Amino acid sequence: MSARHLYIVDDDDVVRASLRGLMSTQPGLEIREFASGDRFLEAMHDLEPGCLLLDLLMPGRQGMEVLQIVSRESARFAVIMLTGQGDIPAVVQAMQFGAVNFLEKPCDHRTLITAVNNAFFQLQHEQQQRMSREMARAKLDLLSGRELDVLHGLIEGLPNKLIAHQLEISPRTVEIYRANLMEKLGVRSLSEVLRITFAAGMDLK
The missing domain is CATH 3.40.50.2300 (Response regulator)
Structure with a gap:
């Protein structure tokens, strides 16, 4: 003990x-x-x-x-x-x-x-x-600005096409950013992404 x-x-x-x-x-x-x-x-x-x-x-x-x-x-x-x-x-x-x-x-x-x-x-x-908060924030710090933009869209429940429209990029590019951010965060599902962002206290507004 x-x-x-x-x-x-x-x-x-x-x-x-x-x-x-x-x-x-x-x-x-x-x-x-x-x-x-x-x-x-x-x-x-x-x-x-x-x-x-x-x-x-x-x-x-x-x-x-x-x-x-x-x-x-x-x-x-x-x-x-x-x-x-x-x-x-x-x-x-x-x-x-x-x-x-x-x-x-x-x-x-x-x-x-x-x-x-x-x-x-x-x-x-x-x-x-x-x-847990510090570890989650350290993971989010690995993301680029564009990857964070895509992350916000995912958290809001937006489909790739709408995220692409808002960011003025192609849906294929959104898919690439999505794959990259999930790799950097070390996760395989959106629920795991959400767990990290909530643990970090990320401002979702």
């Missing part, structure tokens, strides 16, 4: 020790502590992707500000906000800023462990989607 990285950011030594003690019971976790949001931000770019247990109220940068910075600068962290003074507006704001969960301290052990496991699952899913 590959290591999962958990970062605890809280100014309370007792809380950090308690969270570490609880989460240390989970297999495959590498845990690192930070006594402030500022210290975490200083180290953030050198850290492995992982789950962040982030206290809301701390000296220096507050948890909400740290959350904003993390969400804006990196998609490598799934953030769970922790607070002893939670309220609905704070929950809403945290979710808007990208937190995956918001828990009040002291947390029920099972609730916290479940939240952390869910955060890791979501992070892994997002990373897989990002990798």
